[in-house]
Amino acid sequence: MLNREDNELLCRVGPGTPGGALMRRFWHPVCTSAQLPHPDCAPLRVRLLGENYVAFRDTEGQVGFLEELCMHRGASLALGRVEEGGIRCLYHGWKFSASGSVMETPNHADPKYAQRLKAPAFPVREEGGIVWAYVGPAGQVPPFSRYxxxxxxxxxxxxxxxxxxxxxxxxxxxxxxxxxxxxxxxxxxxxxxxxxxxxxxxxxxxxxxxxxxxxxxxxxxxxxxxxxxxxxxxxxxxxxxxxxxxxxxxxxxxxxxxxxxxxxxxxxxxxxxxxxxxxxxxxxxxxxxxxxxxxxxxxxxxxxxxxxxxxxxxxxxxxxxxxxxxxxxxxxxxxxxxxxxxxxxxxxxxxxxxxxxxxxxxxxxxxxxxxxxxxxxxxxxxxxxxxxxxxxxxxxxxxxxxxxxxxxxxxxxxxxxxxxxx
Incomplete structure (x- = not known):
């Protein structure tokens, strides 16, 4: 028998929970490679550890993993256009690379402004037919474990x-x-x-x-x-x-x-x-x-x-x-x-x-x-x-x-x- 306090520790994995802190130290599978079948295919909405993300495969085949909501006004990037090397928000056309670089801000077309910004993006590896991501503390990225x-x-x-x-x-x-x-x-x-x-x-x-x-x-x-x-x-x-x-x-x-x-x-x-x-x-x-x-x-x-x-x-x-x-x-x-x-x-x-x-x-x-x-x-x-x-x-x-x-x-x-x- 497990007491209720320990049961909660083990089962709750969202932000700010002890179990979530453990989970966020590891690389996680976030989708299969087949779910992003080709460059510029439809993006994929991903739920992981109680938070929402978007995964996409850019024009060169590289996978990006970003927070789901656009950093401009919070529209979902899972509805976005994947084209010309990035993912573009439908709302105002802001465009982001797989690494989170802000490529375009059409409603404020000042390149210096875009250069100062970076969307929340996370380390990604694609191995064994699976896309893996790390969403934990930035300074504690562990070596990638191979199976x-x-x-x-x-x-x-x-x-x-x-x-x-x-x-x-x-x-x-x-x-x-x-x-x-x-x-x-x-x-x-x-x-x-x-x-x-x-x-x-x-x-x-x-x-x-x-x-x-x-x-x-x-x-x-x-x-x-x-x-x-x-x-x-x-x-x-x-x-x-x-x-x-x-x-x-x-x-x-x-x-x-x-x-x-x-x-x-x-x-x-x-x-x-x-x-x-x-x-x-x-x-x-x-x-x-x-x-x-x-x-x-x-x-x-x-x-x-x-x-x-x-x-x-x-x-x-x-x-x-x-x-x-x-x-x-x-x-x-x-x-x-x-x-x-x-x-x-x-x-x-x-x-x-x-x-x-x-x-x-x-x-x-x-x-x-x-x-x-x-x-x-x-x-x-x-x-x-x-x-x-x-x-x-x-x-x-x-x-x-x-x-x-x-x-x-x-x-x-x-x-x-x-x-x-x-």
């Missing part, structure tokens, strides 16, 4: 964004909860459950394709420089061998989930206290298509996902599309990993009160997420560096393997011991 998926060949990588109307921590905790996989995702994790038989799911792309039918994994956790990693140990038919599923938590909201042949990097980026942009990047050593991942996640049904706006659209209005008749053969009456995960997060309400819960040993990783984030919030409040800031994260990974009783689970991912600085 392994950034080095994958484009045809071996799929990048998706799913906007979900609940607090980021509900989705983070679900992702770090190994015991839910064999239950919530029963149809994918434990085929044959209706006949009390276990047959491993042969889909090498599916992160819910468990290698064991054990619903009560033993968890072991170890602190790392990027946050922590843990192993969920499940029984197998051989008493000397257990299935070991190792998952990291990367401060402030990242995780990597193993599938048999691919890795799912998931970043739960807070739009505000009650909305989250989930960025899912799937990569591996073989080609993979967006259509395959969309289908796997259950997002190929328009009742659940608007591909243009990246919004998860299911709600209580139709009980999230749950089919009670289907539940005779399908555990949840839903289809797809992300549909099930997002639905559970939304079912908890927009911001869950954790003082009401009752925890068990299988929730240890969830508890550790909270502990690590609270410690990181305290570090920032004391002008100390939080975990994971400025690290090169390419060595951070996940795995699902068999483990002999004489082997150490930490040896499965030795790169977690000493991550390099970025």
């Amino acid at each position: 392994a998926f950034m080095d994958a060949q484009p045809q071996h990588r799929v990048v998706l964004r799913i906007n979900v109307a609940c607090n980021y921590l509900q989705l983070v905790e679900g992702g770090e909860d190994s015991s839910h996989v064999g239950v919530l995702h029963t149809n994918m994790a434990r085929p044959g459950w209706k006949d009390n038989e276990f047959t491993r799911n042969p889909d090498v792309v599916n992160p819910a394709a468990l290698a064991s039918n054990d619903l009560e994994p033993t968890l072991k956790i170890e602190e790392t420089a990027f946050g922590f990693h843990y192993v969920a140990l499940r029984k197998t038919d051989d008493p000397k061998i257990r299935n070991a599923r190792v998952v990291p938590f990367i401060v402030p909201y990242g995780r990597i989930i193993p599938a048999p042949a691919f890795l799912f990097t998931v970043l739960e980026v807070p739009e505000d206290d009650m909305h989250t942009s989930t960025f899912i990047v799937v990569h591996g050593d073989a080609p993979i298509t967006e259509e395959k991942i969309i289908e796997l996640l259950g997002l190929n049904d328009p009742r659940y996902y608007d591909r243009k706006s990246c919004t998860f659209t299911a709600s209580w209005a139709d009980t999230f599309g749950q089919n009670r008749e289907l539940m005779k053969e399908n555990w949840t009456g839903l289809r797809g990993v992300e549909v099930e995960d997002a639905t559970i997060g939304l079912s908890q309400g927009p911001l869950y009160d954790r003082s009401r819960e009752h925890l068990v040993p299988a929730d240890q990783a969830v508890v550790r997420v909270r502990r690590v984030l609270l410690e990181s919030i305290r570090r920032v409040a004391e002008n100390r560096q939080p975990a994971a800031l400025g690290l090169d994260l390419r060595g951070v990974s996940a795995c699902d393997r068999q483990l002999d009783e004489n082997e150490s689970w930490q040896d499965l991912l030795p790169s977690h011991r000493q991550p390099a600085t970025a």
